[in-house]
Amino acid sequence: MNRTIPAPQYTSIAHDVPTVPATDLATSGTRQLVVQCPRCGELHRHLGLGLRRSPCGQHYVISTPHTAPTLTAA
């Protein structure tokens, strides 16, 4: 018997998931996180930290730098 055992896959996400720093965005009522997408370069908004999927299909992990300035949306 010569079976090939596939590598364990704990998610369906392809290999590398980049970590991107988020900037706080204070909107009226809600607080959102803005990240610059490593895939398309656009700014994407998210509601929380952690593993997210961008509108363009990129997976990344959102982290918050301690010294992030707070932006205010008009």
Ligand SMILES: [Zn+2]
């Ligand atoms: Zn994107």
